[in-house]
Amino acid sequence: MNIQQLRTLIAIHDHRSFADAAEALFLTPAAVSQQMRNLEEDLQVPLFDRATRPPRLNAHGAHIVEQARDVLERFNALADLARSPGEIAGTLIIGSATGITSSLVPRALGALRERHPRLQIRIEEGLTNDLINRVRRRELDGALITEPLIPEPDLQVLPITTEPLVVVAPKSVRERGWKNVLTARPFLRLNRKSGVGALIDVTIRQSGVNVTEAMELDSSESIVGLVMAGLGVGVVPSRRLRGENLDKLRTIPFGTPPVRRKVVLIERNNNQGSDLAAIFYQELLSLTGGD
Amino acid sequence: MNIQQLRTLIAIHDHRSFADAAEALFLTPAAVSQQMRNLEEDLQVPLFDRATRPPRLNAHGAHIVEQARDVLERFNALADLARSPGEIAGTLIIGSATGITSSLVPRALGALRERHPRLQIRIEEGLTNDLINRVRRRELDGALITEPLIPEPDLQVLPITTEPLVVVAPKSVRERGWKNVLTARPFLRLNRKSGVGALIDVTIRQSGVNVTEAMELDSSESIVGLVMAGLGVGVVPSRRLRGENLDKLRTIPFGTPPVRRKVVLIERNNNQGSDLAAIFYQELLSLTGGD
């Protein structure tokens, strides 16, 4: 049994004539006759009472026609849907490097959900290098990470937003200039495995400043806490200071010129990118106005 | 797009491999690969991301798989239903000659309805000759009529029940024997177009009795009424006398030997009969115990 045979069966019922059904289906009457013969043979049951002209659907045949209408409608609806995939559906999987705090991302994801209700969205956190490999392996549609990033020919880097870094020190530190402040007290280093940590490290090395490292920490919050307790100085994204009691801290722009960390979306290059990631990026751009 | 392609698409999703899907479907991998190519070409949209091995369903493809499951399940259910038409459905149309009063028929129809809830039943009354022609033209599945009936090679006569005929006369008629009673008073004839009327006519002619016809009437009830009014004598099915005040009437068995009218079901012969009529007849037999 196949869809074409069902189509023919219904047409015979509607037109009450093999010949008229054939005409409606752009076939010859012989084709219609043979189709019905083949269908009956396949099913091993008669569908027509052929003692009249035209043949009449028997009780069973008439029953099958009614059921077949539903099946055919659904099949046609699926074919239409398949031909015009207009509505975005599926699962977008985005990796996010640990510590990315930009409010842009949640806003973009919210807007995506609203615009494409059938789109499933998943955010998976991880370390930058892991995320990059997972994008390559197509396990992720894209990943949000921070620079620095070694340019790779198979990856595309799409800028999303930037954020200034600042030196933080206890209020009691009086030295002028960021280099002097960093050397005035023990240095609380942000883990170099993170993009920000690495950016800070590179900047310090290139400036020729010799800091006295006290310890290495995994998060900007820890660093801010220790600085407030008077145990040293550090460098953190300025956003991390929101809500803090700035009366107890000094903040000085970090670097010459001041360094900003960039949040970027990486995707596969060379037409290997995921359609869903492209949609996500468009959403981000519309929120930032392209800045 | 066809059902086989949908089947293959789903198998690829479930096995995550063209080769394994091919094995499950008893095809070669090349056939699977070509089917998917053909499907994408027909729909004019890609369904797979082919930059990996095995190819992965893209978002759109995965979405179509989910919809396709429903369509395929319904198609399969219809094929199963079509192959085994176990449950009786459809419309049984039975003709009934005017005046058939046997309680068997309503009882049989009631039992049929109970046994086959999806069976539609229609009873259409008419004159015997009309009904016979309509059975021939397959407009009726069968017809209930009374004998006599001229045997016809294309019609099958299935006996259902019999009923005695009686001569009815006013109490004042004293003659002995049915023949004398019929000639003692004017004869009230039942219309010969009905089976009973014809049966009565034939029996009288064959007996050599010369009745004096007063008038011809269409129903047994009219005859009984006129007899009670003293206007003549007649012949009616004995069932018609139920509830009548028999103190005012004489009743004598009609014919030598006594004549009984038969109610029969006629159907087309030579394997032209309707399945539904056969079911109806079986029901009648089970109610009569075959008598």
Added chain:
DNA sequence: ATATTATATTAAGTTTATCTTAATTTAAGG
């Protein structure tokens, strides 16, 4: 009853679709 007509059926040939086989390509893993 016979003749006519329109339509379904059947047989045979043609066209199209779908499969298999064999060679080639390619992603993935060692």
Added chain:
DNA sequence: CCTTAAATTAAGATAAACTTAATATAATAT
């Protein structure tokens, strides 16, 4: 880099589905 397994592609083989032409037949007209 090499190897392997699996997907792809081209070409041939097979099966399915159609058309054409002849035949059969129910229905209708005379």
